[in-house]
Amino acid sequence: MPKEKQSFLERLTGSIKPEPEESESVEMEVAVAKKDFIEERPREKVIVKEIPTMKKERTWMEEAEGQLTIDVYQTPSEIIIKSTIAGVKPEDLDVAITNDMVTVKGRRMKDEEVSQDDYYYQECYWGSFSRSVILPVEVEAEKSKATLRNGILTVHLPKLERIKTKKIQVQEEE
Structure with missing residues (x-):
């Protein structure tokens, strides 16, 4: 049985978590802060994993x-x-x-249904x-x-x- 689509309000408020399609790894450079200044040393690299992305067909814009x-x-x-x-x-x-x-x-x-690739203007x-x-x-x-x-x-x-x-x-x- 297919899952029911989340309403715009549910996605906006986060009352129901979006279904992840895939995970992405993001690499960021972070400066280490001490008191009121940023320490003068090489920036550390931090890898953040498991950031869920929404399925393309389930964006909030489609239901607006x-x-x-x-x-x-x-x-x-x-x-x-x-x-x-x-x-x-x-x-x-x-x-x-x-x-x-x-x-x-x-x-x-x-x-009629028209493929997105066939549009010049929409x-x-x-x-x-x-x-x-x-x-x-x-x-x-x-x-x-x-x-x-x-x-x-x-x-x-x-x-x-x-x-x-x-x-x-x-x-x-x-």
Whole structure:
């Protein structure tokens, strides 16, 4: 049974040690220090062994999520978020909205496998992506809507209508 891949957080925090692929020996020159100065004598050579290296296919960069580029602007009645999400089907998108934050998650899948040696340029992002935005005003999450047209995701977020402060006149009671 194949081992489950470690999450980015597990590798970052070191809660699970990486599997060593091979060991390397590193030779370093070390100066011997005495009090506040380095002693004037030939440097000693120290050989450090057994430094594990990560497997090439298990780097943390491979699991990192891409971050969407977005435009956020407002009209008098709503906040609008737009993002280019070309090559992603609506069913591969997840838009989560609270009164003060929006999170867009998804995955852009490659439609063909190309060898790394065959690329001249490789700038397109393939894989998982996400973006969370803290909103400048509260919105009505239940009345929000999202559409995808020509590779552009548009999220309409109606602003929450708060009752404005109302002045009342104080009357004298008899």
